[in-house]
Amino acid sequence: MHPILKLLVQRIALSLLLLLAASAMIFIGTQILPGDVAQSILGQSATPESLANLRAELGLNEPALTRYFDWLFGALQGDLGTALTNGRDIAESLGTRLKNTMFLAFWAAVISVPLAIFLGLLAVRYQNRWPDKLISAVTLTSISIPEFLIGYVLMYFISVKLGWFTSVSTIYDSMSLGEKLSAIALPVTVLTLVVLAHMMRMTRAAILNVMQSAYIETAELKGLSMFNIIRKHAFPNAIAPIVNVVMLNLAYLVVGVVVVEVVFVYPGMGQYLVDHVSKRDVPVVQACGLIFAAVYIGLNMVADIVSILANPRLRHPK
Amino acid sequence: MSDALLKVRDLKIGATVYPPSGKPHDIEIVHGVSFELEKGKVLGLIGESGAGKSTIGLSAMAYGRGGVKITGGEVWVNGQDILKQGIRDLRRLRGANVTYVSQSAAASFNPAKKIMEQVTEAAILQGKFSRKEAEERAVHLFDKLGLPNPEKIGNRYPHQVSGGQLQRCMTALALCPEPDLVVFDEPTTALDVTTQIDVLMAIKAAIRDTGVAALYITHDLAVVAQVSDDIMVLRMGETVEYGPVDQIINNPQEEYTQALVSVRSIDHEEKLPTPDPVLTVNHVTARYRGTNFDVLRNISVDLHEGQTLAVVGESGSGKSTLARVITGLLPPAEGEINFAGRALSPALEQRSKEDLRELQMIYQMADTAMNPRQTVGTIIGRPLEFYFGMRGAEKRKRIKELLEEIEMGDGFIDRYPAELSGGQKQRVCIARALAAKPKLIICDEVTSALDPLVADGILKLLLNLQKIENVAYLFITHDLATVRAIADSIAVMYQGKVVRYGTKSEVLSPPFDDYTDLLLSSVPEMKLGWLEEVIAHRKMESAGN
Numbered sequence A: 001m002h003p004i005l006k007l008l009v010q011r012i013a014l015s016l017l018l019l020l021a022a023s024a025m026i027f028i029g030t031q032i033l034p035g036d037v038a039q040s041i042l043g044q045s046a047t048p049e050s051l052a053n054l055r056a057e058l059g060l061n062e063p064a065l066t067r068y069f070d071w072l073f074g075a076l077q078g079d080l081g082t083a084l085t086n087g088r089d090i091a092e093s094l095g096t097r098l099k100n101t102m103f104l105a106f107w108a109a110v111i112s113v114p115l116a117i118f119l120g121l122l123a124v125r126y127q128n129r130w131p132d133k134l135i136s137a138v139t140l141t142s143i144s145i146p147e148f149l150i151g152y153v154l155m156y157f158i159s160v161k162l163g164w165f166t167s168v169s170t171i172y173d174s175m176s177l178g179e180k181l182s183a184i185a186l187p188v189t190v191l192t193l194v195v196l197a198h199m200m201r202m203t204r205a206a207i208l209n210v211m212q213s214a215y216i217e218t219a220e221l222k223g224l225s226m227f228n229i230i231r232k233h234a235f236p237n238a239i240a241p242i243v244n245v246v247m248l249n250l251a252y253l254v255v256g257v258v259v260v261e262v263v264f265v266y267p268g269m270g271q272y273l274v275d276h277v278s279k280r281d282v283p284v285v286q287a288c289g290l291i292f293a294a295v296y297i298g299l300n301m302v303a304d305i306v307s308i309l310a311n312p313r314l315r316h317p318k
Numbered sequence B: 001m002s003d004a005l006l007k008v009r010d011l012k013i014g015a016t017v018y019p020p021s022g023k024p025h026d027i028e029i030v031h032g033v034s035f036e037l038e039k040g041k042v043l044g045l046i047g048e049s050g051a052g053k054s055t056i057g058l059s060a061m062a063y064g065r066g067g068v069k070i071t072g073g074e075v076w077v078n079g080q081d082i083l084k085q086g087i088r089d090l091r092r093l094r095g096a097n098v099t100y101v102s103q104s105a106a107a108s109f110n111p112a113k114k115i116m117e118q119v120t121e122a123a124i125l126q127g128k129f130s131r132k133e134a135e136e137r138a139v140h141l142f143d144k145l146g147l148p149n150p151e152k153i154g155n156r157y158p159h160q161v162s163g164g165q166l167q168r169c170m171t172a173l174a175l176c177p178e179p180d181l182v183v184f185d186e187p188t189t190a191l192d193v194t195t196q197i198d199v200l201m202a203i204k205a206a207i208r209d210t211g212v213a214a215l216y217i218t219h220d221l222a223v224v225a226q227v228s229d230d231i232m233v234l235r236m237g238e239t240v241e242y243g244p245v246d247q248i249i250n251n252p253q254e255e256y257t258q259a260l261v262s263v264r265s266i267d268h269e270e271k272l273p274t275p276d277p278v279l280t281v282n283h284v285t286a287r288y289r290g291t292n293f294d295v296l297r298n299i300s301v302d303l304h305e306g307q308t309l310a311v312v313g314e315s316g317s318g319k320s321t322l323a324r325v326i327t328g329l330l331p332p333a334e335g336e337i338n339f340a341g342r343a344l345s346p347a348l349e350q351r352s353k354e355d356l357r358e359l360q361m362i363y364q365m366a367d368t369a370m371n372p373r374q375t376v377g378t379i380i381g382r383p384l385e386f387y388f389g390m391r392g393a394e395k396r397k398r399i400k401e402l403l404e405e406i407e408m409g410d411g412f413i414d415r416y417p418a419e420l421s422g423g424q425k426q427r428v429c430i431a432r433a434l435a436a437k438p439k440l441i442i443c444d445e446v447t448s449a450l451d452p453l454v455a456d457g458i459l460k461l462l463l464n465l466q467k468i469e470n471v472a473y474l475f476i477t478h479d480l481a482t483v484r485a486i487a488d489s490i491a492v493m494y495q496g497k498v499v500r501y502g503t504k505s506e507v508l509s510p511p512f513d514d515y516t517d518l519l520l521s522s523v524p525e526m527k528l529g530w531l532e533e534v535i536a537h538r539k540m541e542s543a544g545n
Helices: A003-031 A037-045 A048-058 A064-076 A090-125 A130-144 A147-162 A177-211 A214-221 A226-255 A258-263 A269-278 A282-310 B053-059 B087-097 B115-125 B131-144 B163-175 B193-210 B221-227 B245-250 B255-261 B319-327 B353-358 B376-388 B392-405 B422-435 B452-469 B480-486 B514-522 B530-544
Strands: B006-017 B025-037 B042-046 B069-077 B098-101 B181-185 B213-218 B230-235 B238-244 B277-286 B296-304 B308-312 B334-339 B342-344 B359-362 B440-444 B472-477 B489-494 B497-503
Touching (some): A003 A064, A064 A282, A090 A269, A090 A282, A130 A177, A147 A258, A214 A226, A258 A269, A269 A282, B006 B053, B025 B069, B042 B221, B087 B115, B115 B131, B163 B193, B193 B221, B213 B221, B221 B230, B221 B245, B230 B245, B238 B245, B238 B255, B245 B255, B277 B319, B296 B472, B296 B489, B296 B497, B308 B480, B319 B440, B359 B422, B376 B392, B376 B422, B392 B422, B422 B452, B452 B472, B452 B480, B472 B480, B489 B514, B497 B514
Parallel strands (some): B098 B181, B181 B213, B308 B489
Antiparallel strands (some): B006 B025, B277 B296, B334 B342, B489 B497
16 A cells, blocks of 8 residues: 555544544533433423423433434434424534535635735745735734624624625525625625634745745755745645644634624524524534534544645655 | 956955844954856865855855855956846846755755756756756756666655765756856765765766866865865965965965865774773664664674774664664664673663763764753763762862863853854763763764864874773764774674674775775875776776676
């Protein structure tokens, strides 16, 4: 077996193991929460009898291990159970929500990743001169301000004062792509501002690190322009750390957008999760947790794989 | 000589220094150096580290490394003062007219790109050749430089070829755009001696065949004597002596040049073996954990009290692994080691404090072998405390004695390593080893990182200390000149085996085995025409076979 294939298989196996561990943690976490689901569903109308009935119906009397494996095998087959609060199929409701979140994350990524890398390259090109300092200052400021504040400020100026975009980003299936994009313009802007700084600074640091290498001097002594040196010689060797931080930020775009979704009333996973946490709807919380974990682990696995593939020593062994 | 290709007049180069205490300030590192180089000629720049030779070499490309700046003088290339040119003209000059070969090709090649792409890059970018022409020329150069498989080697990545091959690829990279001048900056210093000779031959032939002029920078006078027409000896940014190679080697005028020419002429009478060796390595075989490759195979050597056993070999021959086995860092798979009349336990953890004390070690990089935040006194005092429980005035007195022994004086006791020169740092390491009053010191390439004259001083010191303290040295080195200077007996290692072992006179006298012959004949000698003699000799031999 090619050594690189072996490494990749190892990575993927490790990620699956990690996902299994995460599912166990999620399940345990929801089990040790105080209170009782049946109690919270029935609320005031609970009698000892109705509680016992409901527990039996929900399978809450089974041992925890049995319930875990039931849940896990169900999830593997795409059955995430039914929501306790409204009795709807979780996979179905989650599907739409996940699609919306992915839609938002996708457009935020399409704008922020190239922009961040471009700004990082620009900062290296003009290292310690005013463009570098300006880029650092602006991105650091935008990451330091809480996202809900940026959200409300943008809403005030752009939707209220200027009226360019709506402040409520609710989207429906019946909307055209243009309408949808217009609706999510503001949350995408906020998310871009939030994730830009990390990626830009990592790009800058990774490339500057490579710029210390002797082969950069070789390139300089070949008469290459600064831009060509960065593009041809520095960037290919800085891919691994950049991809890592890009993936972490993409993961954040999917799993960390709760606040932005709530601010802009966007029908994504985050809002769905928040709604059901407050209603103590354990199966929904578990399902959301599992999907977030899968996204996180999956994206980091991709980062690992790209790092491995980007290493010429691994790709072309002696 | 108005037709000179390169004319340097009164070149001054400065740099900003950032001392640990105090403000950054500018200093001058090259103080007005002048020289000329005609088309197709080779000028050797020689000097110890800090002499400013690389800095001067790079000034032919109007390039300052790091914070180095050219502050005065003129550098004329092809009739133009390049110090007055803008960055655009300089870029054209750098890729096309003047090119550079660095000391470490391994670091100077981009690991993410194929060799061919990097070799042809400048020629294509500067519009000298089309891609196809450049690649043909590269293959031609690979062939001329004696690289195996010249058609295919360009498709490999830098990590896929050996160090010597990569150094030749770097030469091809420099020659590909058909430059007028190549700056060779210590191109063979990082190579093994048997590899160095091949690369040297290849470079010399390439210079001759392409008619390119060259600046050849090195600290090794014997090497530069083989390739240069003229030599300039530099010291601390100033010219010491400048003249034709014949005059510099055979009739040096300045005292410093004379010292460089006669370096390594230490006369050391070998001592005869005694009946009871202090160290006996008995049929030792070793391998690293998780591998089944034997790094050492059935090694047996003896070392006698107060004597020196030199272990010679190229990188990868297993000589440092032998040191690891003796110190207990790597327990041997088979065989045993006897030390001072007792069996030494294989693993470090089971050795007694006495074992540890009597067996000390000195390393190649004195820099990294000392804690930079401890003073010289603390560094040397530590073994005194640890092994002998010395404290206070008694300890300080002993530290001063040791500083006297290493010829440094007690003024250094409160200094930090950063304030010492390379040679002084190595002396402190020697004092630290001596402080334990050992019976055996393992010296692992202790002079390899030092300039020749400084290294000579260290060797003389070690010989002197051996006389006084009667300590034995296991001296690991790749440098045969060092071996001649210090050894009583020699073990030649090759691919994990001892291929030749005996007293110095036995090992260094014919008849030789093939490997020892190759090794001995590859050591550059301080005479003109040595390289040609070796080539002719080897050709005859291979014709005879």
